[in-house]
Amino acid sequence: xxxxxxxxxxxxxxxxxxxxxxxxxxxxxxxxxxxxxxxxxxxxxxxxxxxxxxxxxxxxxxxxxxxxxxxxxxxxxxxxxxxxxxxxxxxxxxxxxxxxxxxxxxxxxxxxxxxxxxxxxxxxxxxxxxxxxxxxxxxxxxxxxxxxxxxxxxxxxxxxxxxxxxxxxxxxxxxxxxxxxxxxxxxxxxxxxxxxxxxxxxxxxxxxxxxxxxxxxxxxxxxxxxxxxxxxxxxxxxxxxxxxxxxxxxxxxxxxxxxxxxxxxxxxxxxxxxxxxxxxxxxxxxxxxxxxxxxxxxxxxxxxxxxxxxxxxxxxxxxxxxxxxxxxxxxxxxxxxxxxxxxxxxxxxxxxxxxxxxxxxxxxxxxxxxxxxxxxxxxxxxxxxxxxxxxxxxxxxxxxxxxxxxxxxxxxxxxxxxxxxxxxxxxxxxxxxxxxxxxxxxxxxxxxxxxxxxxxxxxxxxxxxxxxxxxxxxxxxxxxxxxxxxxxxxxxxxxxxxxxxxxxxxxxxxxxxxxxxxxxxxxxxxxxxxxxxxxxxxxxxxxxxxxxxxxxxxxxxxxxxxxxxxxxxxxxxxxxxxxxxxxxxxxxxxxxxxxxxxxxxxxxxxxxxxxxxxxxxxxxxxxxxxxxxxxxxxxxxxxxxxxxxxxxxxxxxxxxxxxxxxxxxxxxxxxxxxxxxxxxxxxxxxxxxxxxxxxxxxxxxxxxxxxxxxxxxxxxxxxxxxxxxxxxxxxxxxxxxxxxxxxxxxxxxxxxxxxxxxxxxxxxxxxxxxxx
RNA sequence: GGGCUCAUGGUCCAGGUCGGUUAUGACGUCGCCCUUACACGGCGAAAAUCCGGGGUUCAAAUCCCCGUGGGCCCA
Numbered sequence: 001x002x003x004x005x006x007x008x009x010x011x012x013x014x015x016x017x018x019x020x021x022x023x024x025x026x027x028x029x030x031x032x033x034x035x036x037x038x039x040x041x042x043x044x045x046x047x048x049x050x051x052x053x054x055x056x057x058x059x060x061x062x063x064x065x066x067x068x069x070x071x072x073x074x075x076x077x078x079x080x081x082x083x084x085x086x087x088x089x090x091x092x093x094x095x096x097x098x099x100x101x102x103x104x105x106x107x108x109x110x111x112x113x114x115x116x117x118x119x120x121x122x123x124x125x126x127x128x129x130x131x132x133x134x135x136x137x138x139x140x141x142x143x144x145x146x147x148x149x150x151x152x153x154x155x156x157x158x159x160x161x162x163x164x165x166x167x168x169x170x171x172x173x174x175x176x177x178x179x180x181x182x183x184x185x186x187x188x189x190x191x192x193x194x195x196x197x198x199x200x201x202x203x204x205x206x207x208x209x210x211x212x213x214x215x216x217x218x219x220x221x222x223x224x225x226x227x228x229x230x231x232x233x234x235x236x237x238x239x240x241x242x243x244x245x246x247x248x249x250x251x252x253x254x255x256x257x258x259x260x261x262x263x264x265x266x267x268x269x270x271x272x273x274x275x276x277x278x279x280x281x282x283x284x285x286x287x288x289x290x291x292x293x294x295x296x297x298x299x300x301x302x303x304x305x306x307x308x309x310x311x312x313x314x315x316x317x318x319x320x321x322x323x324x325x326x327x328x329x330x331x332x333x334x335x336x337x338x339x340x341x342x343x344x345x346x347x348x349x350x351x352x353x354x355x356x357x358x359x360x361x362x363x364x365x366x367x368x369x370x371x372x373x374x375x376x377x378x379x380x381x382x383x384x385x386x387x388x389x390x391x392x393x394x395x396x397x398x399x400x401x402x403x404x405x406x407x408x409x410x411x412x413x414x415x416x417x418x419x420x421x422x423x424x425x426x427x428x429x430x431x432x433x434x435x436x437x438x439x440x441x442x443x444x445x446x447x448x449x450x451x452x453x454x455x456x457x458x459x460x461x462x463x464x465x466x467x468x469x470x471x472x473x474x475x476x477x478x479x480x481x482x483x484x485x486x487x488x489x490x491x492x493x494x495x496x497x498x499x500x501x502x503x504x505x506x507x508x509x510x511x512x513x514x515x516x517x518x519x520x521x522x523x524x525x526x527x528x529x530x531x532x533x534x535x536x537x538x539x540x541x542x543x544x545x546x547x548x549x550x551x552x553x554x555x556x557x558x559x560x561x562x563x564x565x566x567x568x569x570x571x572x573x574x575x576x577x578x579x580x581x582x583x584x585x586x587x588x589x590x591x592x593x594x595x596x597x598x599x600x601x602x603x604x605x606x607x608x609x610x611x612x613x614x615x616x617x618x619x620x621x622x623x624x625x626x627x628x629x630x631x632x633x634x635x636x637x638x639x640x641x642x643x644x645x646x647x648x649x650x651x652x653x654x655x656x657x658x659x660x661x662x663x664x665x666x667x668x669x670x671x672x673x674x675x676x677x678x679x680x681x682x683x684x685x686x687x688x689x690x691x692x693x694x695x696x697x698x699x700x701x702x703x704x705x706x707x708x709x710x711x712x713x714x715x716x717x718x719x720x721x722x723x724x725x726x727x728x729x730x731x732x733x734x735x736x737x738x739x740x741x742x743x744x745x746x747x748x749x750x751x752x753x754x755x756x757x758x759x760x761x762x763x764x765x766x767x768x769x770x771x772x
Numbered sequence: 773g774g775g776c777u778c779a780u781g782g783u784c785c786a787g788g789u790c791g792g793u794u795a796u797g798a799c800g801u802c803g804c805c806c807u808u809a810c811a812c813g814g815c816g817a818a819a820a821u822c823c824g825g826g827g828u829u830c831a832a833a834u835c836c837c838c839g840u841g842g843g844c845c846c847a
Contacts (some may be wrong), residue, residue: 008814258773259847281847380779385845388775390847493844522777522844529842560798561784567777567843574784577799593808627806635786639797650809658808723776730823735815745807745814 004593004699010579010586014548015691027705028070028134030077032478032623037074038485040466040515041135042498043143046120047088051127052532053570054524056542057558060551061521061630062489063133064559067687068625069486070134071711077482079469080128080135082121084144085406086458087183089113100344102180103347104403106432113405117144127543131551132690140467143461146428149407151468152461154425155509156399157410161422164360164508169290169353170398171273171280176298177345181402187349191337196265196315198330199323201226204242204251210235211330215337217323218315219272221248221304222293225286228268230256235268235317245270246328247319248305250644257282264636274351276340284395285658294350312350352709357409357454358396361504365390368503371513378628379565382520385495397501399457406455415448426473463501466514468506484512489519492565519628522567529569540570550690553579559634559688565626581638582692585685588646589678589696595657597701598673604656605759609727610649612720613640614677619714621684630688637685645677648727655766662762675700726756734768 022028030036041062044055066078090101093113101109121142129137172181197217200209212226218421223245223519228235228597235254242251259278260269271282274289283290295301300315302308315409323329340349356642369390377383400409410429412421423429423437440447464472470483484506491500499518525531526538546554557578562568574578602609617640624632653670656662662670679701686706697706730753738749748769753761764770 003809005809008810142799277847285847385776389846392775496845525843531844563785565777569784571799574799577812580812581797583810587810589812591807594809631785635797643797646809647814654808732815739804739815745805 002594003590004084005586005590005696008587008590010550010552010582010692010695012553012691013130014695015130015550015552016689018694019132022134022705022707025705028076028078028136030075030136031076032077032481034481035075036077036482036486037069038469038482038487039069039079039081040485040488040502041081042490043083043141043462043465044124045083045086045088045105046117046124047092050523051124051539051542052567053542053545053721054532055541056131056546056554057524057562057568057570058491058521059128060131060555060558061131062106063135063399063690064521064555064630064687065243065487065519065628066134067690067707068628068711070707071683071687071709072625073710077469077485079133080125080133080137081465081469082117082124082140082142083458083462084117084121084142085455085461087403087405089117090403090405091186091693092116101180101404102178109404114144123543127546130543130546131555134690143458144405144407147474148461149467150426150428151464151473152456153405153427153429154473155464155467155505156456156460157422157425159359159508162508165399166358166360166396167355168358168396170356170358171283171290171351172354172356173340173349174296174298174352175342175345175349176296176349177347177718178342179296181354182342182349183401183403186343187340189338190334190341190346190600192341192348193334194337195320195338196333196335196337197320197323198266198332199246200328200330201215201246201268201506202244203238203254204244206241208238210238210243210268211334212252212268212270213267214270214275215335216272216275216312216316217319218300218304218307218312219275219293220245221250221272221307221480221568222272222274222291223248223250223252223270224273224283224288224291225252225271226254226268227257227260227282228254228272229260229262230258232260232262232267246323246326255286257286273353276351280351282568290353292353294352294353296354298350301615304624333481356398357400358464358611359399359460361397362395363394364504364507365393367507368500371503371507375511375515376517378517382492382495382518382565385492386521389496389500397457397504399460400454401457402453403455407461408432409452409454409456411452412449413452414441414444414446415450416446417441417444419443421449426732438751459497460505462498462511463505466502466506467509469660472510483510483514485515487517487519488515489521490522491523493523495520520565522565525567525569530753531567532570535762540572545572545575549576549579550582550691552691555583556581556634559630560638562630563631581642582689584646585681585692586696587701588641588650591650592674592678593700595671595674598668598672601670601672603669603673604653604666604763606649606652606763607669607673609718609720609723609760610673610677612643612717613724614680615642615715615717616686616719616721618680618712622711622714625711632686634688637681637688641681644728645681646723648724648731649677650674651731652727652760652763652767656763661766682706683709683712723756726754727760730757730764731768734770738768 066076068074094101094117175182194215196213196215198211198213201212202209226243232423238254239256241254243254244251271279273283275282291303292301293304300307300310342349372386408430410423412431419441421438436449466485471478486664502514523531532539557575617636620636621633656667656670659667682697694706733750748771751770753764
């Protein structure tokens with residue numbers, strides 16, 4: 001009989017046609033019902049080419065979650081979004097057009113950003129679709145859309161009215177050459193030569209002094225404490241003593257802190273607001289009160305006394321002279337210092353406290369902890385990342401950013417009395433370009449306002465994704481049915497940000513947890529085990545790989561190589577060789593396609609054995625799918641299909657299936673079992689490799705999509721796995737024997753069949769051409 | 773500096789909770805083989821003192837302690 005499948009190998013080109021059928025058939029459409037399974041899909045950020053191969057693997061696996069849920073009979077809502085707010089696109093745009101954000105008209109700059117995002121986004125969506133992601137692309141959302149930003153602003157207004165937002169000083173990186181704050185991502189480090197100044201500090205009420213080395217003597221006026229390493233015996237006797245700061249004569253305490261390095265300078269460090277990031281951390285940790293020594297004009301403030309008005313560098317020169325004259329200087333040393341400088345102006349950055357908006361979070365920590373306990377993490381161990389983070393929260397969340405491409409903070413200030421005014425929620429506001437919607441100041445009745453220019457931290461937007469997809473504030477009926485959503489899949493490195501902020505915000509706004517399950521994936525490492533990132537330049541572009549080997553091969557690689565929750569190495573050669581398994585599956589199907597599909601038959605011992613092993617496979621896959629760990633089914637299916645079903649069972653029943661020397665009844669038992677096994681394998685594999693399974697399913701078993709099938713459930717057959725080893729050992733023995741006798745595999749041979757395999761005798765005899 | 777996590781043939785990975793066969797499988801390598809699904813295949817072979825050191829035990833890849841190295845997050 002001619003096989004229905006004639007091609008000798010799976011052709012990935014077929015994926016395009018299948019994709020079209022899915023789209024036209026709208027087989028993944030969603031209408032809300034009472035019970036829904038909603039995925040809080042991470043909206044990827046299109047910050048530049050290429051998209052990581054690790055991200056492609058990540059989204060493939062999220063799609064496996066969706067497909068698993070569909071086959072479990074759930075009504076799946078799988079939204080697709082694109083995250084478009086934030087710094088990376090600003091940097092990308094500046095580079096692409098060779099412009100500077102702050103020297104470009106804001107509206108113009110924003111539209112350049114938007115264009116860049118559109119291009120990058122189109123490619124990203126193309127990749128996602130090519131991967132077979134079964135999400136709702138027709139209604140994909142953008143976090144910079146009017147609708148989304150309205151939600152971000154409305155939720156802010158709500159929290160503002162509840163008194164959850166306040167202003168406070170926060171150290172910012174400040175580039176006084178370009179006159180702006182800059183983000184951490186815009187800082188580079190350069191080795192600059194500078195003077196290390198050794199100063200003598202008197203210990204109060206004694207005639208002793210200690211020597212402290214610093215590269216920033218001009219910050220003496222902002223010194224709040226002196227630290228030494230707790231193990232540094234030179235200073236043990238002075239711990240807790242008051243130290244008198246030279247020039248200013250202020251008194252500060254000597255404390256211990258592990259960050260002080262004994263080898264550097266004299267081992268004692270002065271902590272000032274703010275010489276560097278370490279100072280910032282120490283001020284926060286030790287709860288010191290900051291002194292603003294450098295102003296926004298880049299000059300020393302009045303607290304610097306006689307040095308006020310000078311630039312830090314000038315003040316440094318002068319203060320060194322004064323230290324010397326007044327006898328506080330021990331020596332100076334020329335050193336090369338790793339100095340943080342602005343990426344663009346190359347000016348050393350200053351850390352200057354500026355007023356920023358904060359969202360309260362400290363008091364919410366216990367509540368978030370208990371919410372976290374209610375959420376099931378896959379894998380369970382990654383809950384620890386959240387819990388550790390909650391333990392370490394010691395400041396509220398600074399939510400304002402001095403950037404352009406983000407959701408605007410909806411506040412107008414009275415021009416006369418500076419009173420802040422927040423508009424009514426439900427609309428998207430751009431205070432930097434729009435007139436204040438409030439006519440009179442509520443405090444002084446003035447009619448003139450100034451719009452806030454800052455934007456939100458992008459996590460303010462992304463942290464309400466569960467609310468956005470469930471149409472919070474836009475469609476109450478939809479919201480009621482969909483929220484809380486079911487699962488948050490995401491990468492492990494943003495548990496402390498995205499996952500945590502979502503819990504915080506959704507709890508603050510709805511009083512409920514946003515989802516009941518969190519699925520945490522590791523990240524893609526390059527061949528050397530380093531995290532892939534665009535900035536390191538070690539990211540592999542997934543598109544050429546997918547185009548070469550097809551989405552299913554890529555997806556099967558991602559499932560079979562990545563144990564859930566662990567980081568994974570990406571190796572293109574490895575991905576390519578995965579397609580061998582798809583070839584195997586294809587050829588098994590090709591063989592079976594020459595036999596009719598029949599409903600039943602008289603089962604022989606071999607048939608019962610393989611069906612029992614198949615049932616074990618179903619159980620194993622179920623275990624894996626239940627915990628969304630696709631590694632488990634992928635490995636189990638490959639092992640069973642290749643090394644049990646194809647290698648032994650098919651060989652054993654080949655003659656019987658052809659009906660050579662067997663009755664029709666016996667033949668039908670084999671054909672029935674072959675098809676039952678293959679159709680089960682296809683269904684088990686469908687969430688992982690949706691294309692090839694769909695193609696084979698339609699040729700062999702149905703006109704309808706495999707993705708509308710329910711997943712197979714175990715029949716709890718009697719376990720016969722002990723037979724598998726015996727069978728494969730016997731087969732190996734025959735193969736080896738023929739080989740050692742230089743016989744062809746089809747030649748006959750005389751060999752005793754062990755008693756334990758008596759029931760399989762007829763099949764084994766025909767398989768090996770055994771003589772009696 | 774703090775936290776989390778990982779370490780098994782040339783490469784990737786299983787086993788580890790609950791200690792006990794010959795340490796799983798794949799990729800790669802090598803040899804033989806066209807056998808009416810498949811040479812994108814079949815059969816077979818070589819290849820691991822399970823990161824190091826100590827401990828518990830009759831018995832440790834597995835449990836405990838101390839290191840070393842990688843990765844990430846935070847500072």
